[in-house]
Amino acid sequence: MYSSVCSGALNGMSAYIADVEVDTTRGLPGFDMVGKLSGEVKEARERVRVALKNCDMDVPPLKITVNISPADISKSGTAFDLPIAVGIMVSTGRIPADRCKDMMLIGELGLMGDIRAVSGVLPMVIKARDSGIGSCMVPQDNAMEAAYVNGIRIIAVRTLSDAVAALLNEEILNELVFRRDGSAVKECREEKRYDYADMIGQEACIRAATVAAAGFHHMLIFGPPGAGKTMIAKRLPSIMQPLNEAESLEVSTIYSISGLLDKERPYITQRPFLSPHHTATASSLAGGGAYSRPGIMSLSHKGILFMDEFPEFDRECIEVLREPLEDKRIQISRARSTLTYPADFMLVAASNPCPCGHYPDRNLCNCSDRMIARYRSRISAPIKDRIDIIVSASRVEADRLIGDSEDKRSKKRRSTSSAELAVKVSRALNIQRERFRGMEFAYNSEIPSGSIEKYCRLGKTETEYMKNVYDAMELTARSYHKILKVARTIADIDEKEVIGIEHLGEAISYRGDI
Amino acid sequence: MNGITNELIKREINYLTREDDGFPERLKRIPSSPKGIYYMGELPDENVPSVAIIGARNCSGYGRQMAREFALEIAGAGIQVISGMAMGVDGIAQNAALSAGGRSFAVLGGGVDICYPAENAKLYERLLDNGAVISEYAPGTPTIGRNFASRNRIISGLSDAVLVIEARQRSGTLITVGFALDQGKDVYALPGRVNDSLSLGCNELIKDGAYPLIRPYDFVCEFMDRYAMLRSEDGNEPHDDEKRLLKKTVNDVKATDIRRFDINAGKKQGGRSEGLRFLSTKERLIISVLDHRPKTVSEIFYDLSDRDDISITELLGLLTDMTVKHKIDCIDGMNYCIRS
Numbered sequence: 001m002y003s004s005v006c007s008g009a010l011n012g013m014s015a016y017i018a019d020v021e022v023d024t025t026r027g028l029p030g031f032d033m034v035g036k037l038s039g040e041v042k043e044a045r046e047r048v049r050v051a052l053k054n055c056d057m058d059v060p061p062l063k064i065t066v067n068i069s070p071a072d073i074s075k076s077g078t079a080f081d082l083p084i085a086v087g088i089m090v091s092t093g094r095i096p097a098d099r100c101k102d103m104m105l106i107g108e109l110g111l112m113g114d115i116r117a118v119s120g121v122l123p124m125v126i127k128a129r130d131s132g133i134g135s136c137m138v139p140q141d142n143a144m145e146a147a148y149v150n151g152i153r154i155i156a157v158r159t160l161s162d163a164v165a166a167l168l169n170e171e172i173l174n175e176l177v178f179r180r181d182g183s184a185v186k187e188c189r190e191e192k193r194y195d196y197a198d199m200i201g202q203e204a205c206i207r208a209a210t211v212a213a214a215g216f217h218h219m220l221i222f223g224p225p226g227a228g229k230t231m232i233a234k235r236l237p238s239i240m241q242p243l244n245e246a247e248s249l250e251v252s253t254i255y256s257i258s259g260l261l262d263k264e265r266p267y268i269t270q271r272p273f274l275s276p277h278h279t280a281t282a283s284s285l286a287g288g289g290a291y292s293r294p295g296i297m298s299l300s301h302k303g304i305l306f307m308d309e310f311p312e313f314d315r316e317c318i319e320v321l322r323e324p325l326e327d328k329r330i331q332i333s334r335a336r337s338t339l340t341y342p343a344d345f346m347l348v349a350a351s352n353p354c355p356c357g358h359y360p361d362r363n364l365c366n367c368s369d370r371m372i373a374r375y376r377s378r379i380s381a382p383i384k385d386r387i388d389i390i391v392s393a394s395r396v397e398a399d400r401l402i403g404d405s406e407d408k409r410s411k412k413r414r415s416t417s418s419a420e421l422a423v424k425v426s427r428a429l430n431i432q433r434e435r436f437r438g439m440e441f442a443y444n445s446e447i448p449s450g451s452i453e454k455y456c457r458l459g460k461t462e463t464e465y466m467k468n469v470y471d472a473m474e475l476t477a478r479s480y481h482k483i484l485k486v487a488r489t490i491a492d493i494d495e496k497e498v499i500g501i502e503h504l505g506e507a508i509s510y511r512g513d514i
Numbered sequence: 515m516n517g518i519t520n521e522l523i524k525r526e527i528n529y530l531t532r533e534d535d536g537f538p539e540r541l542k543r544i545p546s547s548p549k550g551i552y553y554m555g556e557l558p559d560e561n562v563p564s565v566a567i568i569g570a571r572n573c574s575g576y577g578r579q580m581a582r583e584f585a586l587e588i589a590g591a592g593i594q595v596i597s598g599m600a601m602g603v604d605g606i607a608q609n610a611a612l613s614a615g616g617r618s619f620a621v622l623g624g625g626v627d628i629c630y631p632a633e634n635a636k637l638y639e640r641l642l643d644n645g646a647v648i649s650e651y652a653p654g655t656p657t658i659g660r661n662f663a664s665r666n667r668i669i670s671g672l673s674d675a676v677l678v679i680e681a682r683q684r685s686g687t688l689i690t691v692g693f694a695l696d697q698g699k700d701v702y703a704l705p706g707r708v709n710d711s712l713s714l715g716c717n718e719l720i721k722d723g724a725y726p727l728i729r730p731y732d733f734v735c736e737f738m739d740r741y742a743m744l745r746s747e748d749g750n751e752p753h754d755d756e757k758r759l760l761k762k763t764v765n766d767v768k769a770t771d772i773r774r775f776d777i778n779a780g781k782k783q784g785g786r787s788e789g790l791r792f793l794s795t796k797e798r799l800i801i802s803v804l805d806h807r808p809k810t811v812s813e814i815f816y817d818l819s820d821r822d823d824i825s826i827t828e829l830l831g832l833l834t835d836m837t838v839k840h841k842i843d844c845i846d847g848m849n850y851c852i853r854s
Contacts (some may be wrong), residue, residue, distance in 0.1 A: 129756025201827045204811035222848065224809075353846070360808040360845045362574035363711045366682070369572070369601060370634070392848040394810035472838045490827075505831030509811070 003090035005100045006133065006204065007068075007083040008124030010257060012292065012339035014398070015123040017104070017131055021067045029061040033084075035068035036322040038076040041119040047109045048085045055161045060092060065145030082137070085160060100169045100476050101193040103155075104128040104136040118142035119259030122252055122266075125149045139161060145256060145266035148249075154178040160420065181378035191463060193373075197417035201396040205232050208391040210421050213240045214428035216443035216487030218325065220310070220512065223393030224357040229350035230275075232393065233306040236348065237271040238418035239425050240303075247302050250342065254294050254301055272303030272385055279311040282320045288332040292339045298343040299326050310349035311378035317442045318383055325386045332336040351379070374413065376514055388445055388482045390512020396414055427493035442447035444489045448479055454483040458499060465501050469508060483507045519641060519731060527653055528553050528627060530828040540564075544697045547819060548650040551668075552626050555646030558619050558672055558697075563741045564594035565667050566694075567611075567680035568687050569603025573714050575843070576806035579681035579854030580704055580727075581606040584677060587730030589616025591738075596621065596673045598649070598665070603679045605634050612640050621668045622649040624657030636834075663689050670694035674744070675737055680705045683717030688715050702727050796824060798834060806840060808849035 002023045031045045052059050052481040066084055068075055089095045096276030106124055108116040121142040126149050127138050135153035138146045143156035156178040158164040158401035166173040170437075196206055205221060209232055212219040221229045243251060251268045255261045267368075274298045276285060297305060297320075307313060324330050324343035332339045349449040354372040358364035367375075429443075435455070436442055447455050458466060470480060491499045530537045531550040539560050541547055556562050568584055569577055578766040581603045589595055589611035599620035611618040620641050624630055626649045629638040641647055650668065651661065666689050669675050676694040678701065681687035687824065694701050703724040707712020720726050727733055803809075804815035811830060818824055824832075837844040843853050 201813045201816060203815050206828065207826045207830070236854050342643060360849055360851075362570075362577075363571055363709075363807065366572050368630075390848060392810045393847070394813045399815075469834075469838050472840075499578070502827065502831045505834040506827050508834040509848070511831040513844070 001091045003087050003097055003100075005083045005087045005090065006128075007080055007106045008104055008106055008120075008127060009068075009073070009079070009122065010077065010120045010412060011073060011337075013123070013253065013257065013294075013341055015120065015127040016070075016073070017133075018068045018075065018080070020083040020087050020105075022091045023065045023067075024060075024083065024088070024091045024297070025061040025065075025183040026251050027063040029063060031059075031066075033068075035071040036074045036153075037067075037068065038074060040078055041068070041075050041080055041086060044078070044084050044109075047081055047111065048088065050111045051081075051113040051160050052085055052088065053165070054111060055159070057089065057094070059088060061391060062092070062218035066090060076106035077118060077120065077456055078116075079106045079120070079124070081109035082115060082139075082160070083164065084155075085109060086163065089164060089167075094166065095167050101169055102134040104133050104139065105163075107139045107157070109160060115139045115157050117162065117263060121145050122148070122261075123254035124210070124247075125152060125154070126253075127153060137166075141263045142266075144149075144263065145252075148252070148267055154350045182455075193418070194231075195418045196235050196236055196415050196421060197234070199228065199231055199415045200283075200363045201415075202228055202393055203415060205229075205391050205393045206415055206421070208389050209233075209236055209485060210424060211241060211493065211506075211510070212236070212346065212389050214425045214493050215388075215432070215445050215486065216346055217445040217486060217489065219349070219389040219391070220349045220384075220387045221226050221348070221351045221391055221393055222514075223350070224352065224395050227322045227393040227395050229393050230306070230308055233304065233308075233348045233350065234273065235418060236271050236304050236346070239421040240271050240346045241429055241478055242273060243269055243302060243427055249260055251302050253277060254298055254341070258294050258299065259287040260299070270303075272300050272411075273306065274304070275306040275308060277310045278307070280313070280317060280448045282314065282316040284319055286320050286330050286332060287339075287341055288334065292332055292334065292337070294341045295330070295343075297321070297330055297343040297345060298341040301342050303345060305345040305347050307347070307349045310351045311375055312355055314486075315378065315380075318378070318380060319412040322382055325383070335420065338449065344474040349379075349387070351376075353392070354446070362404075384514070387512075389484050389510040390514065391510060419502075424493050427495060428489060430494070431492045445493065447485055447488070452481055452484055456499060458484075458504075462501055462504060463501060465504060469504075472506070473511075473513075475511075479511055483511060525537040526554055528556075538571075538672060540673075541668065544667065544693075546667065547671070548668060550655060551648055551650050553646045553648040554626050555642045556620075557592050557646055557648070558617070560595070561675050562592065562594055562818070563738070564596055564619075564672060564691070565737065566596040566673035566755070567603065567607035567679060568669065568676065568677045569595055569607075569682055570685060570687060570712055571600050571602040571604075573680045573808055573832060573854045574710070575605075575808070575851050576706065576710075577603055577704075577712060579806070581679045582610040582794040583854075584704075584730045584733065585610035585678070585728065586614045587734055588613035588677075590617065590619070591734045593734070593737075594619065594645075594773055596669055598622070598662075598669055599630075599634055599637060599641070600635060601631055605637055609637055612637075612644050614643075617644045619672065620645070620647045620651065620805045621665050621672065622647055622657065623651075623659075623661040623665045625651055625653040626654050627653040628657060630657040660685055666690040666692040667697075667775065670697055670699055671697060674741055675700040675702060677733075678716050680704065680706065680712045680717060681719075682711055683714045683718065686716055688719075689747050691719065696722040700725065701739075702733065702737075723805060793841065796822070797841065799824075800829075800832060801835065804850060806851055806854065808843075808851040810849055814850060 004019050004021045006019050008015050035041055049059050090097050108118050119137045122145050125136050125146045129149055129152040129508040137155040140156045140158045146154045157174045166176050181319035223229050249271055274296050285296045285300055328339050330343045351357040355375050356365050356367050432434050487499045487503040490503040490506050529552050585607040595611035595618040597608050608618045630633050670693040676699055691701055703716040703725045704727045705720040741841045799822055808809050815826055836842045843851050
């Protein structure tokens, strides 16, 4: 007998509806699976057979053929276990066919019939809802994640026996319907945050970080070891605006595909912060592999990609940043397929100023000029061109760190809190949102060079000032544009319509002449 | 042999053995004197005093400034400047000497036809016009590290005194000083702060009896006196050129010296010096916390914090403004130090 149940599968960032067709006939007993399936999908055969047996639902000695359509897209993952098992039950007549109608089934089976979490549930459930499917049966551990999709009934199951029971009995099914709990969303928002108030010194870097966050500018921090470059970067999400609903869904989808969502708090509301080690490979950053997965650059979508010891990364890793920095997405082309993942992140790179880390303090640094130039040349010009803000961090001196409480300086020891800075950032971002309404870009850092004149207009005095600076500092056209964009952001923080000399002066100090 | 000679002539490379006329007298007198020297340009004048200015390759802003000031004064007084054309102090001093209209000579660690380091190609060209490049190694000899130590004996050998601008402990510069002492030359060292590693070598030298270099003009006067004394001890009557020089030193140099040190002169009269007159109060405050060692903005901000309520954004703007107006120096576009 023939049966068909509905399941979901992933192709890059998007999910599609996959129909699991099962046919059982008399003949030589066997179990065949077709539909361009990868290894782990084919192994479902053994998992399903044993799980059914252990749930007292023996597979009869029949010839079983499973086809997962559309049969021309390669499929991976273990989400087909549950639909295959249910499909067999339907085609052998133990579950009425109409009970599975209008329902998507997702889940991996253990040998004892337990149903385990799979990745990519979020986009699959969204797809199901959008295709007009009324309910979706998911593993209990994925229920929270699935429940964020409104307008579809989520049935959470723990074991295959539960699943079968629910499909046979409407009452049991109703008991298993998972209801979204309001408090869960709130809980997700209250994760532990780092705060700039924890920092001592580095006021200039914190200010630069504020400007960077306010205009989504990429940033490069130079400084000796132990200067607090990482601390500055780690606190950036604390001053950025929280993800909005759409962004949150997008980021959660990426994490869902990668199987990285927490089962208790499966919704990403904070801006991601990723700091790959400098031994990372280019494909771990970009994503890909035989069955493509999002890379670190996509996991930092809408958040921060922090690359410490930037020049120590492989050249290939640094160059692979080019496309996402330009297009805000990464395209992975393999022999079998081409996939596109979003990768709209803010790059924060940190570097020593020279191989030993102490330049320009010649008392500590004995690196030759040539060594320094070679070290810095590992950050290639096209990457430097995309980085608007360059600052240097210095090691905090002992008296400041330990500081006598009676010292009047101690009042100034602590930095401004993240909450205060977040207000400034938010203000600037709201202005930009208004300004760029209906445009294809959202931040000052993304203003195309053709529109710089329009958005970063300078008055007469300011133009004169910039002319002087342009000559005195021997700026290039590109660095001139960078300065204007950063000045625009600083003016937005000040809620000024017109860019003033004070804004330009500060922006120029971030130009980083390296 | 003829072929080689022709080749030398074509490239304007000269070769002198110790026995030849024109071989520097000073070099004949040093222990393990070279058998012969190759040179391009004109050898140092036997009858004009010459001093070596040497120091660290990776020098600090302080070293850079002092190398320049001393070389300007010395070359301005007509004294020849000998050095090694290396990065850092050597090259800076030689460039300054040429800029002051003086003559300068570089002793290389490889063939004279090879410009090492390549970054100093411009200086190399200038030296050919107003001095020479000299080497005991045949043309085409690549520059290798172990040659440096022995070429250093020629640097000190060609000089009547050796000036050390900045030196770390156990540095190549101190090898030259060792040769100078063996050859009986006077050694002068520029004092620095006691905790600066780049001044450690110099401060140690001063402790061991080297003359401290305080003001360029004082050095020139002192050196010229010493030089005249040494020459007469050797039984040499001062050459006409030298007499002229000595006179020039005392009269002309004084004028330039006073001009150069008018900051101090101004202070004595209770007035403000020219350079600082047009600074605002805040700018003067910023300069007061700046140093030769480049500082980050955060450091400057902290140093200012107990004196003034300047905001970080205002400070950034001021620093940019002062950089544009060349009142301070900006390193890499993010670190600031006083102008050198």
